[in-house]
Amino acid sequence: MPLEFEKPIEELESKIAELEGFAASSGVDLSDEIRGLRERLARLKSETFANLSRWERVQIARAPGRPTTLDVIAQLMTDFVELSGDRTFGEDAAVVGGLARFEGSTVVVVGHQKGRDTKENIRRNFAMPHPEGYRKAMRLMDMADRFGRPFIAFIDTPGAYPGISAEERGQAWVIAQSIQRMARLRVPAVAVVLGEGGSGGALAIGVGNRVLIMENAWYSVISPESCAAILWRDAREAAKAAEALKLTAPDLLALGVVDRVIPEPDGGAHRNPQAALANLKQALSETLAELGALSPEALLEDRYRRFRGLGQFLEG
């Protein structure tokens, strides 16, 4: 199902396909006309995608078919061994992680995991973790430290689960602990915002030496809908909230919240996952190479300085 702003493009694409089919079956030469339409399509795409509103980008970030953490691992890594559980309370399918090889070297990976259909989404609680999911992430951080391997976190959550069960088991506590644990990693830590970066639930695995973000991902303190519900008292004002929150990749790069924007193909990663993942691979590879040169102490200090500098205020 196309997103709202994708509809004209999809319609034009299907018209072109129809004409091509007709030309092929009838033998009528329509190559000039088709070429013209293709140019028109290219223009329409670049106009649409060059001027995406923030709210449209949020929709791309949530688009079905957008690569999830497990897709990224499957495509960019080998030898993945999924590890489960927090050794304390439970296994949380909203967070996945384990060991894998990236470009031949062992890394520890973790990420929020959305479902690819409704059934899987229910099982994975729409990638909204409970405390045990974050404790699993912390266990994987321990492992990265233990074996001196880089830690890579993929962020893709609307937020930590806001429910009774999560509060009972210390959602706030575990998010704080996970932030602290990740800050203490003595190995290179990279966080990549894949799709949605919803608040503390995202930041819990976001304390990288470098924070990368896919071009159409969003990352902020609150979702546009919740923000609109509070400030405009109307969740339908989400588009306005998205604008106000400056939650897109270019915004965040300007604010220093992220370090690098990973380009997506026209229309977003869901329209061409392979291309998006190739860009992600390159960015990851370059980032890990850069961080690989730093000692554990330098990595700690680098991470401290990175987050220490964030915020804007006036000296009194």
Next chain:
Amino acid sequence: MPLEFEKPIEELESKIAELEGFAASSGVDLSDEIRGLRERLARLKSETFANLSRWERVQIARAPGRPTTLDVIAQLMTDFVELSGDRTFGEDAAVVGGLARFEGSTVVVVGHQKGRDTKENIRRNFAMPHPEGYRKAMRLMDMADRFGRPFIAFIDTPGAYPGISAEERGQAWVIAQSIQRMARLRVPAVAVVLGEGGSGGALAIGVGNRVLIMENAWYSVISPESCAAILWRDAREAAKAAEALKLTAPDLLALGVVDRVIPEPDGGAHRNPQAALANLKQALSETLAELGALSPEALLEDRYRRFRGLGQFLEG
């Protein structure tokens, strides 16, 4: 309520008291007779207590009125601040702990806690911890390390709670983790078996550089009742099991499982808690002074060597 073997003593004591009362109110001089009876009492006591069977010691270890962890803290320490919770799941009243001063210096203390009456015993689950109790203990170990203060553990449990709730939350895992965490302490660690030392539930906080034991405490891999139920298929054979298990302080000293036996007054600590606690204080004081001279690395190595040497076997 006196223990079985205490009854003749208690009866003689009350007879003497009666005579003294009669002598005082009537003016009849019974001082010779009373002196004679007192000598007889002393002989009876020393005969009884010098020849306590292992099973009788187990009963003393469980006697009502025997000092509990909180009694020890209240009597031997000052400025106690009780700390609660495991920051993960719950607060377990079967384990208590916190900060306190011992001889003017800050220490971190933890211990199993029995109730002083049925109501409190139910609240404290008869000192049988759930996983959250051990996680509380581990949090206190973290604190001892964080602040470079000695860690003192008082052992007094029939065992870790054997129930569904405990198994669900990883009783085996948390005991293993607690053993490991305590082994990693970079500060002096002392464990004192106060009363009952039941199996893994006791050992979880028993990985001290030194392990002390009260004269009438027991410490073993299983309680005499459970052992009897398995080996004799009859829990009433507990006395035999107690003999076979060699679970008393002198036995354990001979095996190298404990490093020092803290004397109790005749009849056991419950008959004169002040005297027992004075002995405990001296032992603790000397032990901490000895360990205080060691560096963090030396403490780790000392603990490793201590436990590394335990066990008996033949080279093949």
Next chain:
Amino acid sequence: MALERLFRRRRAQGEARDIPELWAKCPKCDAQIYKKDLEHNLYVCPKCSHHLRMPASKRIEMLADPGSFEETTRLRPTDPLGFVDTEPYPKRLERYQREAGRPDAIVGGRCTIGGVPSILLVMDYAFAGGSMGSVVGEEITRGIEQAAQEERAVVIVAVSGGARMQEAALSLMQMAKTTLALDRLWARRLPYVSILTDPTTGGVTASFAALADVIFAEPGALIGFAGPRVIKQTIRQELPEGFQRAEFLLKHGMVDQVVDRRRLKAQVAQVLGLLHPARVRL
């Protein structure tokens, strides 16, 4: 603080009503309390011990040793995103500043507590519900760094609706910044005590407030990550009695003690005395 704001607003509206200014009503037991008595009782209802919200300045009076407090907070907020909702963020800031009488939702500085050299940081609910933006994050971070440099303990009184929406991702980053700063205390073995008061939710709970060596909560305080309204929307049911209250948190292992405000100073001083490097041996 709710009461103060109420009175200030009434004055601002020019209503000359003497009686309501002298008396307050306990929101729990409805008792009419003479305002001076309430203040003397540290804003705890003398009838039912309900803990009313306490102004930040009174918190400092209560916790710092008399005469020892020296304010160091001084940053002012700006508008990094050009945030406009129903009104521009700078307008809101002006109103908050007027209402709270300070530049942002925090006040703090050097002091001693029970004789222990400390940095005391107190959040102010009167300013935008104690929300955390760049200024709060930076002041907390500076306070912690200063404590590390000067060998002081850290005491933070939290009260907050969470991270401040109008600074969006920058507010979120304050969670990381303050958390990372806490590690600077470690090497010097300096203690940090967190006091959770009504309400402490969102990004403040989920960062520095939850990471103290010792955590005290005030009786009845609402404490959590998600706010009750959000949770109710999620589960579409009423929340259980006592949910997310201090006592609930104690039961679930998240706080060390629920402490009556009238014992709080003594309790904090005792912990600092036990843990500050200059005091671990007497």
Next chain:
Amino acid sequence: MALERLFRRRRAQGEARDIPELWAKCPKCDAQIYKKDLEHNLYVCPKCSHHLRMPASKRIEMLADPGSFEETTRLRPTDPLGFVDTEPYPKRLERYQREAGRPDAIVGGRCTIGGVPSILLVMDYAFAGGSMGSVVGEEITRGIEQAAQEERAVVIVAVSGGARMQEAALSLMQMAKTTLALDRLWARRLPYVSILTDPTTGGVTASFAALADVIFAEPGALIGFAGPRVIKQTIRQELPEGFQRAEFLLKHGMVDQVVDRRRLKAQVAQVLGLLHPARVRL
């Protein structure tokens, strides 16, 4: 191993019953399985995939690369307490040794697993239900220390009713000893994989078996601290279906994967390859 013990006892009683020796019955689906087929299928029922107990020697065959295994375990038990219940401990030991064909409940040594230099330690249920006394604790400890010295990975197959009563407190101390030994692997970043098989309970679960970097469990294996009988006595109710089974442990976050025995070698080799220092970069 239950089947083997069964057959051995029958032989000992001199009964010449050929048919039962050639066939085994799946305890789950009651299928009659030709014994050779069962062995070829790694003691997994070909009908219902039930995992039957597997002899320790077969475990080594399954996990070690062919021809690579070199046994190092060699200690013999003694009777440190002079333990007598219905019979003296030395008598029991003799019987166990006869039944299991080894001196105590463990066998292990050097090998490679998927080419990774390893120490493989396998507990033997046929010896006193895999109970841990001084010999098991010492062999595990030596194996771990040896791995640390020789830069080998550690793989332990656990099967145990718990600590051995007849060595009482010394058995208990093996929990600490083995746990402490594991820290020797840390400095050299050597991986440790634990495999929990049916049953793993008591002091073995609550020490080295639970502390691996990666924990695999076999389908349907009973795993826990307290045994089901003890728990039933405590709660005086029936235990829920599936309680303490491998899948229950996975759901409760205690193990990384429940792995079919026929995939186990590959899975272990993959983990070791990812984590052993000589193999983290290819």
